[in-house]
Amino acid sequence: AQTVTQSQPEMSVQEAETVTLSCTYDTSESDYYLFWYKQPPSRQMILVIRQEAYKQQNATENRFSVNFQKAAKSFSLKISDSQLGDAAMYFCAYTGTGNQFYFGTGTSLTVIP
Amino acid sequence: GAVVSQHPSWVICKSGTSVKIECRSLDFQATTMFWYRQFPKQSLMLMATSNEGSKATYEQGVEKDKFLINHASLTLSTLTVTSAHPEDSSFYICSASHYTSGRGEQFFGPGTRLTVL
Numbered sequence: 001a002q003t004v005t006q007s008q009p010e011m012s013v014q015e016a017e018t019v020t021l022s023c024t025y026d027t028s029e030s031d032y033y034l035f036w037y038k039q040p041p042s043r044q045m046i047l048v049i050r051q052e053a054y055k056q057q058n059a060t061e062n063r064f065s066v067n068f069q070k071a072a073k074s075f076s077l078k079i080s081d082s083q084l085g086d087a088a089m090y091f092c093a094y095t096g097t098g099n100q101f102y103f104g105t106g107t108s109l110t111v112i113p
Numbered sequence: 114g115a116v117v118s119q120h121p122s123w124v125i126c127k128s129g130t131s132v133k134i135e136c137r138s139l140d141f142q143a144t145t146m147f148w149y150r151q152f153p154k155q156s157l158m159l160m161a162t163s164n165e166g167s168k169a170t171y172e173q174g175v176e177k178d179k180f181l182i183n184h185a186s187l188t189l190s191t192l193t194v195t196s197a198h199p200e201d202s203s204f205y206i207c208s209a210s211h212y213t214s215g216r217g218e219q220f221f222g223p224g225t226r227l228t229v230l
Contacts, residue, residue: 043151043204045221091156099145099210101219103156 002027004094006104013082014112020067021077021107023092032096034068036077039106040088048090051075079109087111115141117209119222126197127230134192134225136207142187143209147219148180151204163190197229 003026013019025034036048051059051068058066063080079086092104116139126132136146145164149157161177163169163184171177179201181193190209194201204226208219 042223043206044223045157045206045208050218095219100147100159100162101157101208102159105156106154108154 004104012110035093115220117222123226146190
């Protein structure tokens with residue numbers, strides 16, 4: 001079975017600084033997708049960034065970028081120029097051939113003004 | 114973008130009663146819908162996957178007779194918590210996908226907070 005591990009239950013970052021959230025996963029599949037979702041206090045799941053496993057190039061969305069290391073099964077999220085609105089719970093997620101999502105346990109990010 | 118709604122956004126019920134939660138895809142046809150449960154400060158746990166017109170597939174440990182899922186149309190799926198008990202209190206989230214959407218793309222509803230007294 002696929003598993004997703006987030007080893008940082010909580011992280012904090014100073015406003016305007018950069019923070020990296022870690023995620024590792026375990027799978028025997030070769031074709032899969034990885035995601036980072038943000039869940040603010042409203043609890044609406046918001047897609048932050050998505051990475052296809054077959055693409056070697058790391059995905060980037062404005063201030064958000066990933067470091068995808070396929071061999072190491074690592075998928076970290078870097079948030080640059082952190083803003084107060086970035087404070088939320090962040091979940092790493094995996095989906096493969098079964099189309100189900102497997103979520104990590106989440107990292108609670110605090111942004112310090 | 115694709116929008117998924119849930120109704121109600123929150124509900125309080127007495128122990129022993131049944132509660133129905135609706136999940137609707139507003140601007141697309143959802144061939145597959147997923148139901149998740151999330152306890153406070155925990156991750157989303159997949160409860161079941163439903164395809165339009167067929168029976169839902171439940172994850173191990175989820176009681177299908179307690180959590181009834183119906184996906185009768187391409188825009189509506191319902192989750193009914195039968196004979197609810199306080200331990201069923203949780204946040205329930207649905208998501209939806211369509212076969213033409215990108216592989217692995219799911220659109221999440223805003224969630225429903227269930228409190229059983």
